Structure formats: structure tokens, C-alpha cells
Amino acid sequence: MTKQEITSLLRTRGIQPTQQRIAVLDYLQTHRTHPTADTLYRALVEEFPTFSRTTVYNTARTLAKAGLIRVITIDAEEQRFDAGMEQHGHFRCTDCGSIFDFPISQQAMQNLSPASYTPVTMEVYATGVCPHCQQQ
Amino acid sequence: MTKQEITSLLRTRGIQPTQQRIAVLDYLQTHRTHPTADTLYRALVEEFPTFSRTTVYNTARTLAKAGLIRVITIDAEEQRFDAGMEQHGHFRCTDCGSIFDFPISQQAMQNLSPASYTPVTMEVYATGVCPHCQQQ
DNA sequence: GTTCCTGCAAAAGCTTTGCAGAAGA
DNA sequence: TCTTCTGCAAAGCTTTTGCAGGAAC
Numbered sequence: 001m002t003k004q005e006i007t008s009l010l011r012t013r014g015i016q017p018t019q020q021r022i023a024v025l026d027y028l029q030t031h032r033t034h035p036t037a038d039t040l041y042r043a044l045v046e047e048f049p050t051f052s053r054t055t056v057y058n059t060a061r062t063l064a065k066a067g068l069i070r071v072i073t074i075d076a077e078e079q080r081f082d083a084g085m086e087q088h089g090h091f092r093c094t095d096c097g098s099i100f101d102f103p104i105s106q107q108a109m110q111n112l113s114p115a116s117y118t119p120v121t122m123e124v125y126a127t128g129v130c131p132h133c134q135q136q
Numbered sequence: 137m138t139k140q141e142i143t144s145l146l147r148t149r150g151i152q153p154t155q156q157r158i159a160v161l162d163y164l165q166t167h168r169t170h171p172t173a174d175t176l177y178r179a180l181v182e183e184f185p186t187f188s189r190t191t192v193y194n195t196a197r198t199l200a201k202a203g204l205i206r207v208i209t210i211d212a213e214e215q216r217f218d219a220g221m222e223q224h225g226h227f228r229c230t231d232c233g234s235i236f237d238f239p240i241s242q243q244a245m246q247n248l249s250p251a252s253y254t255p256v257t258m259e260v261y262a263t264g265v266c267p268h269c270q271q272q
Numbered sequence: 273g274t275t276c277c278t279g280c281a282a283a284a285g286c287t288t289t290g291c292a293g294a295a296g297a
Numbered sequence: 298t299c300t301t302c303t304g305c306a307a308a309g310c311t312t313t314t315g316c317a318g319g320a321a322c
Binding site: 071073074091100103114116119121123127134 | 215
């Protein structure tokens, strides 16, 4: 998605397309690595020397409320952000700490839904050892 | 489960059955309310005047490692503890903040498993508005 | 008697808040 | 020009760590 498209997208959702917000969303769409607030900060402070962690959190909250990103709390210590809004689960490797996406079918997701509640969001978090770490 | 049974259970898992550990596990088995560390602390400090938050965390980690309780991080702000080890998901009401269990069938759970990974733990977190809050 | 556990005090670390200046409309 | 956003500094809070005294065996 180009920066222009991101700008339009933000406007559509009623969000003022500031440089920082565009950059954050662009980064998350380009890097599907589920970065932490700190990683995001370190990456973007190069582009915006005055960039701050406060802005990371402010922006993330704004984008999450608009349904443009998801805040992942698979890691209890810190938040991670993900621009992937399609249905998927997250797998955290307990060895290397990496987080991978894995697909979940529409049917499998529906089978999860609690009968008497109407979930608005649904997160599936798995932990284990990833194939790469298993080989070592 | 009686305190005697809990004591035996802890011994079976190679955990020294101290007063505090027995009390924590007993509380979690009796109160399936997914308490926070603070709630657990406030409840048990009445029984043990010198009880501390440090012990809550120490004990929770020990019990979790032994597979006797689960640490729930559906709420990003603080950890919650759950003695229910059978397969189930957690639903958090965004209105009242309560957390409810909901059943997940063996089949539905297996459908989730990522093909190339071997998950050791799997957590399903849903959020929305609970029936009680919807009526208001 | 040894080993392991508890819990006080302090630190650590992520996230939020207050607010003045800057950017966007 | 007016509103909204950014970002520095400081605070807030949950959780962890160090370590001395105590409990369990």
C-alpha cells in the first residue's frame, strides 16, 4: 500500500493523516514482524528524529480503535502491533521469542465462538518451539 | 478438592506443599473468577497477615510451571490466574471487565493447531459485551 | 542441619499523563 | 485561526530481584 493509499485510508476512518501515523501504519504493513513499541520506536526515530515512544502508544491506540491494526498481548511483558487484520492466530516460540502468524479457517473460528456471547474480537495465541529452533 | 488432596497433588508434582501454596491453589480452585494478583493478595492476606504480593507471583509461577494453573493475559494491564486446566476459552466483557469461561470442543481446538508447529499451550481470548451488560 | 521458601524493600521496565509547542485543516 | 497531534519530562503500576529470616523435611 502506497503512502497515498494509507493517507486516504486514514481519512476514510476519520483519522488525521499525520506524518507519524502514516509512517507507523506503513511500517506495520511492510514489516509483518509484530514489533514491540520499542522496536517501532527505534525504527521510526531514524526517519523522525523527534519521534517518541509516547507517539508510538498514542498512534497505536488510535489505529487499533479504528480497526486498522491489532494490539497483540501474547507476550505479557510488552505490547506488540500487527497490521494484519485478516483472520489468523499467533504462535510464539519460547526459544527464540519470534512470533509467527498461522491461518485459521472461517469454520474453525466460528466453532470457537461462545454460544451465549457475541464476541467482537477473538485472539488465538499458541506457544511452543518453532521448527527452526527444534532443529537445533 | 480438600486441602489434604491439594497437599498430595503438590507433592506428586514435586512441589513443597507450603501453607501459602496450598492456600493459593485452594483459592483458585474454589473461586473460578480469574483473579488478578492483587485480588489474590487481598483475599489471602487475611489468612496470612504477612502474605505478600511477591509470594503471589512466586507461587503462581511455580504452579503454572507444574501445569496446575494457567496464567491469563487477556487483560494487558495485569496477569490473572485460573485453576481450570480443562480446554476452554476466555471471554472478557469490555463493559464490566468480568472474565467468563466458554467451552471449546476437542475438535475445534485441533482445527486451530498450526500445521508446521507443535503448540504446547493454546489460549483463546474473546472480547465483547456479556449478556448481562447487553440488557442494560 | 540443609535446603528451599517467604516476604520486605527497592529496583526495573513498560505505559500513561500533563502540558507546551507544533502541525494540520 | 482553531482544533488536534506530538513529544518531553515525570509519574504510575505491575512485576521482578536481592537477600535475610523462617519454614519444611
